[in-house]
Amino acid sequence: MDLFAQRKIYTVYDITSEIKRSLDKLGIIWIQGEISNFKRHTSGHLYFSLKDSRAQIKAACFKNNNIYLKFRPEDGMEVLARGRLSVYEPRGDETPPLLAEVLEPSAREALARRNAAAATRAGDSGSVARQRRFETMRRNVALMRAGGGRIAVGTDAGMANTFHGWATLHELKLLVAAGLTPLEALVAATGNSAKAVRVDHDRGTLAAGKIADILVVAGRPHERIDEVENIHSVYIGGRLVDRQQLKAAIASAGPHPLARQAASERLDDFEQESGRATGGQLWVDYTDNGHDRSRLMWTRSRRAANDQTLLAFARLAVKDQPAARLTLPLSGGGLLPVDASGFRALVFDVRGDGAYRVLMAVRGRSQAMPLAAGFDAGPEWRQVVIPFSEYRGDQLPSSWAKDLLNVAFELGGPAGSRRWLEIDNLGFLR
Numbered sequence: 001m002d003l004f005a006q007r008k009i010y011t012v013y014d015i016t017s018e019i020k021r022s023l024d025k026l027g028i029i030w031i032q033g034e035i036s037n038f039k040r041h042t043s044g045h046l047y048f049s050l051k052d053s054r055a056q057i058k059a060a061c062f063k064n065n066n067i068y069l070k071f072r073p074e075d076g077m078e079v080l081a082r083g084r085l086s087v088y089e090p091r092g093d094e095t096p097p098l099l100a101e102v103l104e105p106s107a108r109e110a111l112a113r114r115n116a117a118a119a120t121r122a123g124d125s126g127s128v129a130r131q132r133r134f135e136t137m138r139r140n141v142a143l144m145r146a147g148g149g150r151i152a153v154g155t156d157a158g159m160a161n162t163f164h165g166w167a168t169l170h171e172l173k174l175l176v177a178a179g180l181t182p183l184e185a186l187v188a189a190t191g192n193s194a195k196a197v198r199v200d201h202d203r204g205t206l207a208a209g210k211i212a213d214i215l216v217v218a219g220r221p222h223e224r225i226d227e228v229e230n231i232h233s234v235y236i237g238g239r240l241v242d243r244q245q246l247k248a249a250i251a252s253a254g255p256h257p258l259a260r261q262a263a264s265e266r267l268d269d270f271e272q273e274s275g276r277a278t279g280g281q282l283w284v285d286y287t288d289n290g291h292d293r294s295r296l297m298w299t300r301s302r303r304a305a306n307d308q309t310l311l312a313f314a315r316l317a318v319k320d321q322p323a324a325r326l327t328l329p330l331s332g333g334g335l336l337p338v339d340a341s342g343f344r345a346l347v348f349d350v351r352g353d354g355a356y357r358v359l360m361a362v363r364g365r366s367q368a369m370p371l372a373a374g375f376d377a378g379p380e381w382r383q384v385v386i387p388f389s390e391y392r393g394d395q396l397p398s399s400w401a402k403d404l405l406n407v408a409f410e411l412g413g414p415a416g417s418r419r420w421l422e423i424d425n426l427g428f429l430r
């Protein structure tokens with residue numbers, strides 16, 4: 001066998017071009033990292049490196065791009081850079097591979113700066129009081145640990161001025177500063193948290209049969225808690241999360257490309273013992289706001305033996321256009337859009353006392369401008385079919401049925417009036 005015949009030999013130019021082509025294929029990318037070796041050249045171009053705990057890459061932001069920067073980049077600042085990776089053939093390894101067109105402070109950096117500005121505004125007395133309170137909390141943690149108390153880390157969601165997710169990691173560091181060992185801090189945020197909210201049967205520890213929501217960290221956070229931030233990979237329900245794609249989606253200006261779910265034909269027949277809809281969602285009520293607001297009462301009712309319905313009564317407020325609504329999110333939590341484009345109509349059985357509206361919320365549209373269609377209901381049960389073509393709304397995109405978030409039944413009417421509505425067998429029709 002002639003080994004030499006199989007050996008492909010590149011010229012320097014060819015291989016450099018090959019690298020360039022591979023990099024071009026990546027297209028526009030976003031990179032998050034910390035600025036180091038920052039230099040502003042007399043030409044106006046910016047040169048720096050972006051680094052994290054394990055790697056760094058050289059970058060440049062040319063004058064025509066950086067004149068629009070709304071902040072002063074400096075060493076140690078965490079930023080998001082948008083640009084292309086490239087190589088300039090005549091000077092291969094001398095040119096920075098990352099050519100940044102856009103530079104912006106990372107969300108965490110922006111929040112830290114806003115908080116620092118707020119602390120300055122609050123003045124010294126405010127920050128002294130805050131420090132004293134923080135010191136008390138730190139001592140309490142140490143006392144609880146010494147007393148054998150079990151310490152659990154709660155959620156940071158809903159806490160104003162915290163960067164959700166990262167704030168929890170930061171809390172682990174604070175627990176260690178308060179006297180916990182790094183391992184105890186990790187247990188506080190995993191096994192102990194799960195026990196505290198009684199979900200330890202399927203969460204909190206790694207074991208066969210438990211839900212695989214796993215954060216893989218590069219390093220030894222049980223010895224050095226700082227390393228808990230070196231996130232290597234994230235699994236949700238056993239599936240690897242594509243973090244690059246997620247970061248790019250978060251950084252993009254448009255709506256996030258959330259995966260759509262296929263709509264199911266049957267939405268709710270009101271027979272589930274849990275009280276949830278057929279797909280597991282919870283119905284949500286809404287009434288207008290204000291001093292005199294509409295009241296809405298709703299419950300399961302019985303249509304026949306083994307056949308239940310949803311029965312609603314409303315007493316409408318004395319105001320213009322009072323309204324009470326019952327809303328069914330089409331996916332759990334109403335977050336993921338649902339694709340109902342394979343269907344042609346909404347169908348349901350209904351009884352009532354007059355005219356009503358069905359509203360549909362579409363992703364990317366304000367909830368204040370839902371699609372609407374009217375229907376009538378009398379004292380006897382009847383089936384109502386509302387073709388998608390009957391829904392009306394301003395600037396309606398033709399593909400709206402691909403992006404549905406929820407369906408709502410609205411009980412409206414004259415100020416101060418009383419309405420009722422009973423529905424069953426709600427679904428989509430092919």
Ligand SMILES: [Ca+2]
Binds near residue numbers: 425
């Ligand atoms: Ca039923």
